[in-house]
Structures are given as C-alpha cells and as structure tokens.
Amino acid sequence: MNGFWIIFWAALLGLTLLAYTTLAVVVTIGGYQDIRAMFRKLRERDE
Amino acid sequence: MESNFTTLDWIIVGAYLLGTVAVGVYVNRFIKGMGDFLVAGRSLKTRLGVATMIGSELGLVTAMYSAQKGFTGGFAAFHIGLLAGVTALVIGLTGFIVVPLRRTGVMTIPEFYEQRFGSRRLRIFGGLILAVSGILNMGLFLKAGAVFVTGLTGIQDATAIKAVMTVMLLLVLVYTALGGMVSVIITDYVQFVVLSFGLVLACLVAVSQLGWQNIVETVDVVHGAAGFNPFDGEGFGPSYVVWMIFLGIVSCAVWQTAAIRACAAENEQVVKRLYTWSSLGFMIRFMIPQFIGICALTYLWQHDAGRELFFHPDGKLIEDESLRAMPVFLSQLLPVGVIGIVGAGMIAAFMSTHDTYLLCWASVLAEDVVQPLSGGRLSQKTRLLVTRVFLFIIAAFLLIWSMWYELGQDLWDYMAVSGAIYFTGAFAVMLAGLYWKRASTTGAFLALFAGIFALPGLEPVQRLVGVFERFDAKGISGAHVGLATTVLAVVLMVLGSLVFPDKNPTKGDSTSS
Numbered sequence: 386m387n388g389f390w391i392i393f394w395a396a397l398l399g400l401t402l403l404a405y406t407t408l409a410v411v412v413t414i415g416g417y418q419d420i421r422a423m424f425r426k427l428r429e430r431d432e
Numbered sequence: 433m434e435s436n437f438t439t440l441d442w443i444i445v446g447a448y449l450l451g452t453v454a455v456g457v458y459v460n461r462f463i464k465g466m467g468d469f470l471v472a473g474r475s476l477k478t479r480l481g482v483a484t485m486i487g488s489e490l491g492l493v494t495a496m497y498s499a500q501k502g503f504t505g506g507f508a509a510f511h512i513g514l515l516a517g518v519t520a521l522v523i524g525l526t527g528f529i530v531v532p533l534r535r536t537g538v539m540t541i542p543e544f545y546e547q548r549f550g551s552r553r554l555r556i557f558g559g560l561i562l563a564v565s566g567i568l569n570m571g572l573f574l575k576a577g578a579v580f581v582t583g584l585t586g587i588q589d590a591t592a593i594k595a596v597m598t599v600m601l602l603l604v605l606v607y608t609a610l611g612g613m614v615s616v617i618i619t620d621y622v623q624f625v626v627l628s629f630g631l632v633l634a635c636l637v638a639v640s641q642l643g644w645q646n647i648v649e650t651v652d653v654v655h656g657a658a659g660f661n662p663f664d665g666e667g668f669g670p671s672y673v674v675w676m677i678f679l680g681i682v683s684c685a686v687w688q689t690a691a692i693r694a695c696a697a698e699n700e701q702v703v704k705r706l707y708t709w710s711s712l713g714f715m716i717r718f719m720i721p722q723f724i725g726i727c728a729l730t731y732l733w734q735h736d737a738g739r740e741l742f743f744h745p746d747g748k749l750i751e752d753e754s755l756r757a758m759p760v761f762l763s764q765l766l767p768v769g770v771i772g773i774v775g776a777g778m779i780a781a782f783m784s785t786h787d788t789y790l791l792c793w794a795s796v797l798a799e800d801v802v803q804p805l806s807g808g809r810l811s812q813k814t815r816l817l818v819t820r821v822f823l824f825i826i827a828a829f830l831l832i833w834s835m836w837y838e839l840g841q842d843l844w845d846y847m848a849v850s851g852a853i854y855f856t857g858a859f860a861v862m863l864a865g866l867y868w869k870r871a872s873t874t875g876a877f878l879a880l881f882a883g884i885f886a887l888p889g890l891e892p893v894q895r896l897v898g899v900f901e902r903f904d905a906k907g908i909s910g911a912h913v914g915l916a917t918t919v920l921a922v923v924l925m926v927l928g929s930l931v932f933p934d935k936n937p938t939k940g941d942s943t944s945s
Contacts, residue, residue, distance in 0.1 A: 387661070390507065394510050402632060416621050420617075
C-alpha cells in the first residue's frame with residue numbers, strides 16, 4: 386500500500402515543482418509589468 | 433549544532449529589510465483615501481494579484497507550520513496542500529462565493545453582512561468576531577519568527593532574539609502604516625520572487641544531498657505507514673482529511689486576507705483567473721515547506737547531534753522541538769551567502785504575512801466596528817488615523833501574546849482552531865447570505881456566535897476547562913471540534929432564518945443574482 390502513496394506523492398511533488406517554477410517565471414515578469422501599470426493608473430488619477 | 437550563518441548573511445538580510453521600508457515611504461504619496469489604503473484603488477491585475485496572493489499566503493509562518501507538519505507527519509502531510517490546491521481551483525473555476533462577493537463591491541466581509549442583511553449591529557458583531565479570531569490566529573507569528581531566526585542563525589541569547597523580532601515588527605508597522613495596500617502589494621511581489629525561487633532551489637539541493645530513496649526510507653522508519661497514507665488512523669485519519677477540505681474552502685474564499693484579494697480585483701473575470709492560477713500557489717505553499725520538513729527529518733535522524741536534539745531515545749519525535757527542525761536543517765544545508773538570501777526571503781515572508789494580516793485586522797476594526805459605531809460620520813482622514821492606531825495596538829498585543837502563550841500542539845492546528853472561531857460562522861453566513869434569499873439576520877447572529885464553540889479545540893483551553901484528559905482518551909482533536917462547530921453554525925443559520933425571518937427578505941437579490 387505504501388508503494389502507491391510513494392509514487393503518488395513523488396509524482397505530485399515533481400509536477401507541482403515544475404508547474405510552480407513555470408508559474409513563478411510568468412508571474413515574476415508579468416507582475417513587474419502590472420506594478421508599472423498600477424503606478425501609472427494611480428499617477429494619472431492624481432493628475 | 434553550528435550554523436553556517438555569517439556576517440555577510442546578516443548584511444544581505446539588513447539591506448533587504450531597509451529596502452522594504454523605503455518602498456513604504458515611496459508609495460505613501462499615492463495614498464489619498466481608504467480605497468487606496470485598503471484595496472489599492474481596485475487596480476490589481478491578474479499576474480500581480482497572483483504574486484501578492486501567493487506572497488502573502490506563503491509566509492514564514494506558513495513555511496514554519498508546514499515544515500513542522502512534514503516533520504511530524506511525513507509525506508502524508510502533502511494531503512493538506514493537495515486539498516488546498518484542489519479547492520482553490522474549484523473556487524476559481526466556479527467563482528463559488530468569491531465572484532458574488534466581488535459583485536457586491538464591499539471591502540471587508542463584515543461590510544457584506546451589513547449590505548446583505550441591512551443590520552449595522554451584525555456588521556459590528558461580525559467585525560469583532562473576525563478581528564478577535566484573526567488577531568488570535570496571528571498571535572504566534574512572532575514566536576514562529578523567533579524560532580526561525582534562532583534556528584537559522586544559531587543565536588541562543590533569548591534577549592537578542594526578542595530584540596530582533598521587535599525591530600522586525602516595527603519595520604512592518606512603518607511601511608504598512610505609510611503605504612497601506614499599495615506597499616503591501618509591492619513587498620508581497622518582491623517576496624514572492626525571492627521566496628519562490630529560493631524554496632525551489634532549497635528542495636533541489638536537499639534532494640541531491642540526501643537522496644530520494646534515503647528520504648523515503650527514513651520516513652518509513654520514523655512514521656511507518658502513517659507517514660504516507662493520510663487516512664491511516666495512527667497519523668492524520670479521515671476526520672482530519674475532511675477538516676482540511678473545509679479549511680481549503682474557507683482559507684481562500686472566506687478568510688478575510690484572501691477574500692480581500694477578490695475585493696481588490698479589477699473585475700469578476702480577474703477574480704476567477706486569480707483563484708484558478710493561485711490554486712497552484714495554495715498547494716505549493718504547503719507542499720514545498722512540508723518537503724523541506726521531511727528532508728529535515730531525514731537529516732536530523734541521521735546525524736547524532738540532530739537525533740539528540742529532536743528525538744527521544746526510543747526514536748519518537750520530541751514534539752516541542754519540531755518547529756525548530758526546518759531552520760536548523762537549512763542552517764546546516766545551505767552555504768554562506770545563499771543562507772543569507774534564503775534567510776532574507778523568509779524574513780521578508782514573515783513581514784509580508786504580518787503586513788497583510790495587520791492591515792487586515794486593523795482595517796476591520798476601523799471600518800467595521802469604529803466607523804459603524806460612529807454612525808458613519810468619520811472623515812477619510814480620521815478613518816486612516818484610526819486604522820493606523822489599531823495597527824500599533826494589535827502589534828503590541830502580538831508581542832505580549834507571543835511571549836506568554838504555551839502552544840501545546842502543532843502550530844498549524846492552533847491556527848486552524850483559532851481561525852475557526854470566525855470562519856465556521858462566517859462560512860455559514862456567507863453561503864446563506866449569497867445563495868439563499870430567506871437567510872435572516874437572526875440566523876446570521878446565531879451562526880457567528882456558534883464560532884465560539886471552536887475554542888475547546890485549543891489545548892490550553894481544554895486544560896483550563898478540565899476536559900483535556902477526556903478529549904485525549906477519546907481521541908477528540910481540534911479537527912473534530914472544528915467540524916462539529918461548522919455543522920452547528922450551519923444548522924443555527926438555517927433554523928434561525930426559518931424561525932426568525934427578516935421582514936424584508938429580498939435584500940439577497942442584489943448579491944445573488
């Protein structure tokens with residue numbers, strides 16, 4: 386029975402690490418652009 | 433055990449902390465009112481929203497309690513992250529609770545109570561319950577932070593640790609009080625970047641040094657089958673798994689710090705995308721630290737000094753020491769410089785969680801208790817001032833509570849139970865308020881009141897009321913108490929609504945249509 390859980394958790398850990406690394410790259414780049422857009426919006430509203 | 437932490441690492445940490453304060457000072461110029469302070473002028477877009485949601489949820493405290501769960505529960509602890517991710521994904525795809533909540537245009541959950549039920553007293557009562565539960569919930573953050581700094585740096589002087597934690601808390605206060613949600617978003621973003629890559633790197637280094645097979649075998653030796661199978665009664669058991677499903681729902685849809693992201697989103701589509709994307713973050717925020725906790729178990733079990741510190745002679749874990757396992761392990765694993773970067777990321781994570789939570793509970797007290805009590809007459813400037821005063825009062829309480837309270841159980845279980853005082857009732861009220869036209873004010877009052885019955889889930893409370901031995905003998909845990917309280921809250925919500933209906937029960941149309 387442990388065999389099933391070991392494979393299951395190993396596969397889940399591997400997949401999530403891979404997916405999370407991809408997400409982190411996308412969000413890091415995109416988030417920086419969003420921060421600039423947010424400041425632009427706040428600045429334009431103040432003017 | 434000697435730590436690898438050096439002066440260079442302290443310099444890296446110091447530079448990072450000063451940088452975050454500079455951010456708070458810089459963005460202060462954009463804060464013109466409560467809308468900017470609390471929800472950043474509702475200008476949050478998807479990618480930044482994902483970063484800040486994960487950033488605030490993947491804090492040092494999360495890393496600490498998750499690593500502790502991995503240490504004490506083995507691979508079976510992964511079910512907590514898996515269920516958190518799946519429930520967040522379902523909420524993102526369906527918009528369950530969060531989309532109708534965003535549609536209401538509210539900034540806090542108690543504000544929703546007033547809008548939906550037309551009762552200012554309900555808002556004040558709900559705000560108080562939320563704030564008390566939330567502040568208790570973050571009551572041990574400082575302690576967790578202190579344990580982390582001690583474990584990582586190898587500092588043993590208790591006074592020095594308290595001084596470090598106080599300075600960190602003051603830094604958080606300064607930039608949160610100055611910049612509000614805008615500075616919180618920026619620091620959450622930076623913290624997300626540093627910590628995401630830092631933790632993934634730590635996992636890879638740990639596996640390469642310890643070996644996967646070695647890790648699996650150690651978990652098998654220490655925990656047996658319960659270290660792999662979450663349904664095994666010797667470990668977590670079925671009730672705990674069900675409790676985690678419920679926690680997965682409430683932690684992303686009902687818990688104020690996560691729900692405020694939905695409130696701050698630009699529109700409803702962004703809300704759904706935010707939760708769908710963040711589901712991975714909700715899963716990983718548990719799984720990566722849990723895995724590091726499992727690696728810590730392996731490392732400490734196989735080293736004499738570690739075995740002496742963290743295990744009884746018969747091989748059983750010393751529960752009180754389990755929280756320290758992850759930082760001690762990292763202090764041994766990581767080289768000079770890298771340990772400073774990971775340390776800065778973790779301490780930033782500590783600050784990130786603190787700023788979000790401090791801002792959240794201070795704003796709830798200001799907007800949902802003081803403002804309604806004043807009859808809504810406070811000016812924007814006064815409301816900002818009141819929020820900032822609450823920030824400092826809560827911070828002072830946290831400092832005292834962290835030093836006084838004896839944990840007595842895993843940190844995650846303490847947080848689940850203390851949070852349950854609020855979210856068991858809030859879940860029932862929001863569910864009924866958003867989806868059931870006949871939900872009434874009396875039902876909402878009763879459901880929120882029911883949350884108090886979650887208190888016996890805390891071990892010190894059990895000892896105080898003299899039921900600890902009875903609970904222990906019958907195997908009644910915080911999970912059982914939490915689930916029973918949830919059922920009670922839902923039943924009271926339904927019964928209260930049916931027996932004492934509102935005179936004008938159609939208010940729900942505006943939020944559920």
